[in-house]
Amino acid sequence: MKTIATMALKPGMVLAEDVLSYKNELLLPKNTVLDDIAIGKLSRYSIMCVEIKEDADFATTHFEKVRVSEGFKRFEKVYAIYMAVFKKMIDGLVNEAKPLDMDTLLQVYGEITGCAKRGEILLDYLYNMVPTEDSVTYSHCLNSGLVAGVFGTWFGMDLEQQLILVKCGFLYDIGKFMIPPELIWKPGRLTEEEYNRVKTHTVHGYHIIKSQNLDDNIIKATLQHHEKCDGSGYPNGLKDDDINFYAKCISIVDSYCAMTSPRSYRQTLIPLQVVDNFEKSGGKYSQALLKMVLTHIANSQVGMTVRLSDGSVAEIILINQLKLSRPLVKCGDGLIDLAKRNDLEIVAVL
Numbered sequence: 437m438k439t440i441a442t443m444a445l446k447p448g449m450v451l452a453e454d455v456l457s458y459k460n461e462l463l464l465p466k467n468t469v470l471d472d473i474a475i476g477k478l479s480r481y482s483i484m485c486v487e488i489k490e491d492a493d494f495a496t497t498h499f500e501k502v503r504v505s506e507g508f509k510r511f512e513k514v515y516a517i518y519m520a521v522f523k524k525m526i527d528g529l530v531n532e533a534k535p536l537d538m539d540t541l542l543q544v545y546g547e548i549t550g551c552a553k554r555g556e557i558l559l560d561y562l563y564n565m566v567p568t569e570d571s572v573t574y575s576h577c578l579n580s581g582l583v584a585g586v587f588g589t590w591f592g593m594d595l596e597q598q599l600i601l602v603k604c605g606f607l608y609d610i611g612k613f614m615i616p617p618e619l620i621w622k623p624g625r626l627t628e629e630e631y632n633r634v635k636t637h638t639v640h641g642y643h644i645i646k647s648q649n650l651d652d653n654i655i656k657a658t659l660q661h662h663e664k665c666d667g668s669g670y671p672n673g674l675k676d677d678d679i680n681f682y683a684k685c686i687s688i689v690d691s692y693c694a695m696t697s698p699r700s701y702r703q704t705l706i707p708l709q710v711v712d713n714f715e716k717s718g719g720k721y722s723q724a725l726l727k728m729v730l731t732h733i734a735n736s737q738v739g740m741t742v743r744l745s746d747g748s749v750a751e752i753i754l755i756n757q758l759k760l761s762r763p764l765v766k767c768g769d770g771l772i773d774l775a776k777r778n779d780l781e782i783v784a785v786l
Contacts, residue, residue, distance in 0.1 A: 437452035437453070437487045437488060437489055437490055437493055438487070438488055438490055439485050439486070439487055439488075440485060440486060440487075440488045441484065441485045442475070442478045442479055442483050442484060442485060442486065443479075445470055445475045445478070445486070445488075446470070447470055447471045447472055447475070448469065448470065449469075449470045449488045449489075450467060450468070450469050450470070450488065450489040450493075451464055451465070451466055451467060451468045451470065451486060451487065451488065451489070452466065452487040452488055452489045452493060453466055453486070453487040454466050455478065455483060455486050457481050457483075458481075458482075463477060463478065463481055463483070464477070464478070490504075491504040492504045492505065496786065497784055497785060497786050498560075498740065498741075498785040498786060499560070499563060499564055499706075499785065502560045502561065502563075502564055503564045507551070507552075507557070507561075508561055508564060510551055511548075511551040511552065511561045512565070514547055514548055514550075514551050515548055515551075515565065517547075518544045518547050518548050519571070519574065519575070519578060521540065521544055522541075522544050522574065522577075522578050522606075523571070523574050525537070525540065525541065526574060526577065526610065526613070529610070529644065529645075529648075530610065530613045530614075530644060533644075533647075535648065535649070536607075536648055536650075538603065538650075541603065541606060542599065542602070542603075544578075545581060545582065545585060545602055545606075548582060549582060549585060555585075555586035555589060555590070555732075556586075556732075556736045558582060558586055559583065559586060559696075562579050562582060562583065562696070563696055563704060565579070566698055567697075567698075572617065572620075572621055573609075573612050573613060573617060573620065573621075575697075576609060576612075576693060576697065577605075577606055577607070577609050577610065577612075578606065579693055579697070580605040580606065580608070580609065580686075580689055580690065580693050581602050581603070581605035581606035581607075582602075582605070583605065583689050583692060583693055584601045584602050584604060584605030584606075584685070584686065584689050585598060585601070585602045585605070587601070587685065587688065587689055587692075587729055588601040588602065588685070590728050590729055590732045591685060591725060591728055591729075592728070600651050600653055600654065600682065601682060601685055601686070603650070603651070603654050604653065604654050604657040604658075604682050604683075604685070604686050605686060605689055607641070607645055607650075607654060607658060608641065608654075608657050608658045608661045608686050608690070609637065609641065609661075609690070610641045610644055610645065610658065611636070611637035611638055611639065611640030611641025611642070611643075611644065611658070612637045612641075614636075614637065614640040614641075614644075615633065615634055615636070615637050615640070619633065619634060620634060620637075635662070635670050635671065638658065638659055638660070638661065638662055638670065638671050639659070639671055641658040641659070642655065642658050642659040645658055653680060653681070653682040654682070656680035656682065656683055657680060657682040657683040657685075657686045659671070659683075660672075660674065660679055660680050660683035661683050661686045661687050661690055662687070662690075663678075663679045663683060663687070664687070664719075664720040664721070665679065665684070665719055665720060665721060665722055665723075666718065666719040666720055668720065669687075669720075684721070684722045684725060685722075685725060687720075687721060688714075688721055688722075688725060688726055688729055691713075691714070691717075691721075692710060692729070695709075695710045695713060696710060706782070706783075706784065706785050707733050707734075707736065707737055707785070708733075708734065708737055708760075708761045708763070708782050709761075709782070710733065711730050711733055711734055711760050711761040712761035712762075714726060714729075714730055715730070715759070715760065715761055730760050731755075731760065733760075734755045734760040734761070734763070735755055737752050737755075737763070737785070738752050738753070738754070738755060738763075739751065739752065740752050740785050740786075741785070741786040742765065742782045742783075742784060742785050742786060743782070743783055743784040743786055744765075744767070744780050744781065744782060744783065745780055745781040745782075745783050746780060748767050748768075749767070749786065750765035750766060750767040750772065751765060751766045751767075752764075752765055753765060753766050753771065756773070756774075756775045758775070759775045762774040762775040763775075765782075
């Protein structure tokens with residue numbers, strides 16, 4: 437909330453506190469939506485200033501509060517500036533085969549990530565970014581590079597490895613620019629013919645960057661990021677150790693970004709819903725790498741207030757290490773072990 441002089445009040449503003457006269461009489465109660473009559477009353481009683489609600493006071497969920505925070509507003513501005521730089525670089529590479537300036541690419545990474553003190557905060561900020569219709573693929577590539585930096589620290593990589601993974605994140609999906617965006621981002625299920633066409637983006641990406649002076653891991657991650665450890669992926673159906681290590685990392689980044697990005701046919705998933713989806717994925721991902729990411733995401737939710745599927749409100753108390761998506765929560769005076777309550781789900785973070 438903020439203090440506003442009565443003479444500066446405008447209709448539609450909402451009182452954050454009760455307003456009392458000098459005799460301690462209630463003039464207007466908290467949450468009053470001001471109109472000309474209410475503002476006139478304050479003037480007649482010589483009220484000099486009042487407390488008015490700000491956007492943050494109306495936020496009801498964790499991510500709404502993030503969205504109205506000053507930190508996120510600064511992040512949005514910096515992100516927009518460097519999105520334009522990133523878009524120009526990608527267009528130059530895809531349309532004109534211009535060599536990539538990797539120093540500039542890493543500057544983009546440094547400037548944007550510098551707006552967040554911790555990886556968890558960066559993920560919260562990215563969760564709240566909604567791309568315009570004509571920038572969805574660019575946003576996906578930019579966000580993947582930023583997320584790759586966070587996950588790289590969680591994977592225990594040294595700085596050199598982290599920067600390779602960041603470059604992989606920025607570039608691995610570049611082949612999608614060779615596929616019509618209405619097909620890439622089509623709501624609903626793809627036909628078999630459409631899906632086969634979308635799958636060619638890995639090979640398109642490989643051909644775009646193979647002649648660039650890049651670390652071989654970046655080129656392999658571009659080709660192999662849809663390979664799965666159980667052999668169910670594409671383009672070559674590779675398994676386990678046949679898949680490049682950075683490709684395994686990027687496979688997790690790619691799926692995370694897909695689950696936390698807005699789609700026309702579903703809402704973005706909250707963190708423990710993301711964890712739940714990964715836990716149900718079987719042997720598609722490197723289990724050692726996946727465990728590191730899911731543990732960090734789950735632990736970041738301890739202390740959060742959440743809404744359960746039955747409408748009740750609870751606090752996350754303890755993460756269940758055998759089922760990271762199903763923590764122990766405190767609801768009223770009691771505890772609920774969600775690992776034993778399959779009838780309940782966490783549906784919102786408050």
